[in-house]
Amino acid sequence: MKITRQQCLIAAALASALASTVAQAQTGPLSGWDAGEGTADPAKFYKKPGYSPYAGRVFPTRPLWGDQHLHTGWSMDAGMAGATLSPEDAVRLSRGEEIMASSGQPVKLSRPLDWVVISDHSDGMGVIAEIRAKNPEAIADPVVARWGEMMVKGGDEAQKATVELVAAQSQGKLPKVFTDPKFMKSTWEKATAIMEKYNEPGRFTALIGYEWTSNAGGGDNLHRNVIYRDGKDKADQVLPLTTFETENPEDLWKWMTAWEQKTGGKLLAIPHNGNLSNGRMFALTKFDGSPMTREWAQDRSKWEPLFEVAQIKGWSEAHPRLAPNDEFAGEEIWDKGNLIIVPKKPGMIEHEYVRDALKNGLKVEQDLGVNPFKYGLVGGTDAHTGIPAVEEDNFYGKVTGLEPRPDRWDETFMKRGDLIIKGWESAAAGYTAVWAMENTRASIWDAMKRKETYATSGPRMTVRFFGGFEFNANDAKTRSPAIPGYTKGVPMGGDLTKAPAGKAPTFLVAALRDPLSGNLDRIQIVKGWLGKDGKPQEKIYDVVWSDPGKRKPGAKGKLTPVGNTVDVANATWTNTIGAPELITVWKDPSFDPAAKAFYYARVIEIPTPRWTAYDAKYFKVKMPKEVPMIAVERAWTSPIWYTP
Amino acid sequence: VRRILHEPLVHFLAIGALMFAVYAVVSHRTRDPGTIEVGQGQIDMMTAVFERTWQRAPTPDDVKALVDGYVRDEVFYREGVAMGLDREDPLIRRRMRQKVEFLAESMYGVPEPSDAALQAYLDGHRERFASPVLVTFRQVYLGTAADADTTRLLAQLNRLGDSDAAADMGRSTQLDARMNLAPSSDIARAFGQRFAQSLTAMPAGSWTGPIASDYGLHLVRVSERVDGRTPTLGDVRERVKREWLRDELAAANEKYYEGLRARYTVRIESPRVALVP
Numbered sequence: 001m002k003i004t005r006q007q008c009l010i011a012a013a014l015a016s017a018l019a020s021t022v023a024q025a026q027t028g029p030l031s032g033w034d035a036g037e038g039t040a041d042p043a044k045f046y047k048k049p050g051y052s053p054y055a056g057r058v059f060p061t062r063p064l065w066g067d068q069h070l071h072t073g074w075s076m077d078a079g080m081a082g083a084t085l086s087p088e089d090a091v092r093l094s095r096g097e098e099i100m101a102s103s104g105q106p107v108k109l110s111r112p113l114d115w116v117v118i119s120d121h122s123d124g125m126g127v128i129a130e131i132r133a134k135n136p137e138a139i140a141d142p143v144v145a146r147w148g149e150m151m152v153k154g155g156d157e158a159q160k161a162t163v164e165l166v167a168a169q170s171q172g173k174l175p176k177v178f179t180d181p182k183f184m185k186s187t188w189e190k191a192t193a194i195m196e197k198y199n200e201p202g203r204f205t206a207l208i209g210y211e212w213t214s215n216a217g218g219g220d221n222l223h224r225n226v227i228y229r230d231g232k233d234k235a236d237q238v239l240p241l242t243t244f245e246t247e248n249p250e251d252l253w254k255w256m257t258a259w260e261q262k263t264g265g266k267l268l269a270i271p272h273n274g275n276l277s278n279g280r281m282f283a284l285t286k287f288d289g290s291p292m293t294r295e296w297a298q299d300r301s302k303w304e305p306l307f308e309v310a311q312i313k314g315w316s317e318a319h320p321r322l323a324p325n326d327e328f329a330g331e332e333i334w335d336k337g338n339l340i341i342v343p344k345k346p347g348m349i350e351h352e353y354v355r356d357a358l359k360n361g362l363k364v365e366q367d368l369g370v371n372p373f374k375y376g377l378v379g380g381t382d383a384h385t386g387i388p389a390v391e392e393d394n395f396y397g398k399v400t401g402l403e404p405r406p407d408r409w410d411e412t413f414m415k416r417g418d419l420i421i422k423g424w425e426s427a428a429a430g431y432t433a434v435w436a437m438e439n440t441r442a443s444i445w446d447a448m449k450r451k452e453t454y455a456t457s458g459p460r461m462t463v464r465f466f467g468g469f470e471f472n473a474n475d476a477k478t479r480s481p482a483i484p485g486y487t488k489g490v491p492m493g494g495d496l497t498k499a500p501a502g503k504a505p506t507f508l509v510a511a512l513r514d515p516l517s518g519n520l521d522r523i524q525i526v527k528g529w530l531g532k533d534g535k536p537q538e539k540i541y542d543v544v545w546s547d548p549g550k551r552k553p554g555a556k557g558k559l560t561p562v563g564n565t566v567d568v569a570n571a572t573w574t575n576t577i578g579a580p581e582l583i584t585v586w587k588d589p590s591f592d593p594a595a596k597a598f599y600y601a602r603v604i605e606i607p608t609p610r611w612t613a614y615d616a617k618y619f620k621v622k623m624p625k626e627v628p629m630i631a632v633e634r635a636w637t638s639p640i641w642y643t644p
Numbered sequence: 645v646r647r648i649l650h651e652p653l654v655h656f657l658a659i660g661a662l663m664f665a666v667y668a669v670v671s672h673r674t675r676d677p678g679t680i681e682v683g684q685g686q687i688d689m690m691t692a693v694f695e696r697t698w699q700r701a702p703t704p705d706d707v708k709a710l711v712d713g714y715v716r717d718e719v720f721y722r723e724g725v726a727m728g729l730d731r732e733d734p735l736i737r738r739r740m741r742q743k744v745e746f747l748a749e750s751m752y753g754v755p756e757p758s759d760a761a762l763q764a765y766l767d768g769h770r771e772r773f774a775s776p777v778l779v780t781f782r783q784v785y786l787g788t789a790a791d792a793d794t795t796r797l798l799a800q801l802n803r804l805g806d807s808d809a810a811a812d813m814g815r816s817t818q819l820d821a822r823m824n825l826a827p828s829s830d831i832a833r834a835f836g837q838r839f840a841q842s843l844t845a846m847p848a849g850s851w852t853g854p855i856a857s858d859y860g861l862h863l864v865r866v867s868e869r870v871d872g873r874t875p876t877l878g879d880v881r882e883r884v885k886r887e888w889l890r891d892e893l894a895a896a897n898e899k900y901y902e903g904l905r906a907r908y909t910v911r912i913e914s915p916r917v918a919l920v921p
Contacts, residue, residue, distance in 0.1 A: 061820075073738075073742075074742070076735055076739065077735075079738040079739070079742065088890065096829075111832070187746070238699065239693060239696045239697045245697065255697065255698065258699035261699065262699045462818065477816065479812075479821065480818075481818065510818055512818045513859075515834070515835060515857070515859065516836070516858065580859045580860070581818050581819075583818065
């Protein structure tokens with residue numbers, strides 16, 4: 001794509017804006033930060049600094065916001081549900097334009113996204129366009145060439161060509177090109193052409209992708225989004241995998257392997273909705289129930305660096321029954337059944353939520369030598385409307401039928417026997433923030449691959465999370481946490497190994513609220529580790545919170561709740577409680593250098609009105625008590641792992 | 645409508661649809677409903693799709709599975725159609741609509757736009773292609789309230805002028821101390837809409853404030869503002885072309901639909917629903 005002078009100007013403006021932020025820092029230079037894929041190597045950060053404290057500092061200064069999971073009317077289930085928007089409409093909306101929703105009401109995002117993946121499916125199309133375009137191979141047959149000429153002429157000529165074509169078909173004499181799949185111009189190629197057209201490096205990234213939608217065994221959600229690092233030229237070389245071919249994720253990895261071998265490009269896959277998998281997403285067996293192997297674990301960790309922890313069909317971080325001490329684990333839980341509400345049986349939820357997968361991964365790593373569940377975290381909408389609008393005051397729902405209207409809260413979204421999921425149970429979530437150097441396909445994909453990402457339930461808070469052995473309280477006084485963060489540690493998604501004698505891991509964590517959303521209540525660090533008995537453990541630490549003068553941990557270690565300013569009837573709140581930003585350095589108080597562990601940060605906002613409250617006010621409807629009206633928005637970072 | 649019916653494009657697209665209708669009838673007539681033929685052409689096509697998906701040739705077992713799958717699909721497809729199950733199925737209806745729309749689009753060859761056409765388009769949509777106002781500024785965060793110290797701080801900052809030292813003054817914050825040639829939309833994303841608005845109107849060259857953002861109050865010094873400008877076609881050719889093409893296609897698709905729609909008489913029984921004109 002040609003980059004215009006104006007785009008260059010903007011890119012240059014951005015680049016210098018970034019540089020100026022960096023230039024304010026006081027601490028040493030950052031020569032070793034690895035902007036490529038893979039985990040950053042902490043050893044690189046201890047290089048001797050050069051003379052100029054400003055030279056060579058390169059790190060991302062602003063998270064890039066996007067949705068890696070958006071369907072349009074080109075997905076059949078979305079189309080069936082009434083979505084008429086195309087990928088082009090969805091990309092334009094993501095870039096900040098106002099468009100008309102399928103339900104006939106105008107929609108615009110509060111702010112543009114920086115990038116988007118349209119995760120639709122593919123299907124076959126006709127050969128006509130190739131003939132019209134006079135593709136030499138397509139018109140090698142003189143008959144076809146003649147029809148092509150006639151088609152281009154139009155009118156009577158085109159009609160004559162049509163008659164001849166139909167006659168040839170009925171006599172079984174249709175030229176071979178019409179059934180040659182090489183010329184099957186697929187929906188896929190149409191979709192990749194749209195992404196190519198709207199991908200503007202430095203300004204907006206349109207990543208190519210599709211969803212592989214395995215509903216094994218009748219609705220057990222094993223869906224994966226496949227994300228391409230490369231452009232149309234590579235993406236078009238191979239047909240995407242469909243679940244007509246296979247429902248086994250191991251086959252998807254085989255397909256990805258073959259794809260990379262053929263094209264020289266790169267792919268990654270992101271599973272989602274463990275909560276609807278009826279115990280299969282993070283099962284401790286292979287797809288067919290056989291025991292996990294080292295190779296299997298290697299494949300899974302290679303192809304699946306990320307897990308989508310939040311979307312409209314619920315959150316999959318932790319379940320209140322699995323984490324009874326986690327007072328924030330109860331929100332937006334979908335635990336009635338799988339994707340078609342086949343009810344859950346005991347023992348299933350243990351293999352559906354990512355916190356437990358992260359814990360079990362440590363155990364599997366102990367047994368097999370490889371951690372198959374080494375997942376970084378991302379969010380997505382999974383909207384089937386072409387509209388990634390998941391802010392509470394601008395929620396356009398899961399499907400077209402659940403776009404804003406007075407009774408959408410009461411609509412039956414899914415039903416099976418007595419089990420019903422109502423419209424109000426939809427969660428207005430989520431987005432992915434990527435710490436990428438540049439707003440380009442390669443830079444964003446690389447950041448995804450090295451897991452330098454975090455998920456949010458919708459708001460765009462800025463979250464930094466670094467781990468190392470040398471952070472101290474002074475690092476929390478900096479105005480640019482990225483400088484000590486990258487200089488002395490690894491960012492979210494990274495690895496710590498071999499603790500120096502007598503040292504415990506320290507974490508620099510900082511959050512700045514979304515200017516449009518609620519203040520911050522607290523930052524927590526969730527630690528999981530492998531106990532001496534080989535059993536995975538977890539503990540949640542409140543590490544920094546608002547109003548520390550008044551709010552202290554009580555007898556059971558629980559912090560006084562932040563309070564609540566939500567006026568449900570008016571769908572408003574005030575930022576008179578909480579803090580606009582929080583930062584601290586935290587040291588693991590019970591570190592065992594011999595135990596595998598992971599740490600991730602969870603940033604909790606003060607309570608704000610849930611989308612149902614905005615609906616109730618706008619449409620003047622009354623909803624029963626069971627409908628939650630208050631949201632506790634949050635961000636989840638990718639973990640940092642410690643391996644002895 | 646008459647004019648549309650004379651458009652060669654509409655003829656062409658209508659013929660395309662007609663061709664497929666005839667095609668369907670003819671192929672249906674010649675097919676024995678009790679026989680499922682899996683011709684070599686069909687097998688070749690499935691084999692090639694397999695190869696384009698998996699990057700290897702199918703084994704004889706794979707081919708057998710493909711053929712078995714095809715036969716199974718065909719049996720159910722024919723039974724379903726015979727029972728009329730395709731009639732009121734919204735998925736199938738939507739699929740048909742999409743197929744026809746795609747077909748129409750693929751048959752409509754949009755010509756390469758002339759420079760004159762693009763220039764006219766740019767002239768007609770100047771606001772869409774205008775470059776944004778860019779602002780370079782520093783800010784010092786005061787928290788949520790200004791006090792007596794604010795005046796002193798302002799005086800101190802004005803003695804400092806355009807200095808990096810300002811980054812360490814005021815309340816500690818993770819907000820950017822400086823943004824360089826930032827478009828208003830980026831400033832709004834970082835500080836909120838009203839702050840961005842204030843900066844587009846502020847005099848440049850001195851510390852001013854307090855200015856309100858979504859986080860609280862700030863002292864601000866704008867050092868440079870580059871006004872938005874109307875680009876020339878050379879600057880934004882690709883973007884203009886993209887927008888032009890999209891509009892052309894959308895118009896062609898709409899004409900195509902109108903052409904098809906004109907062939908039907910629509911009667912709507914409910915008096916509450918107005919007839920589509």
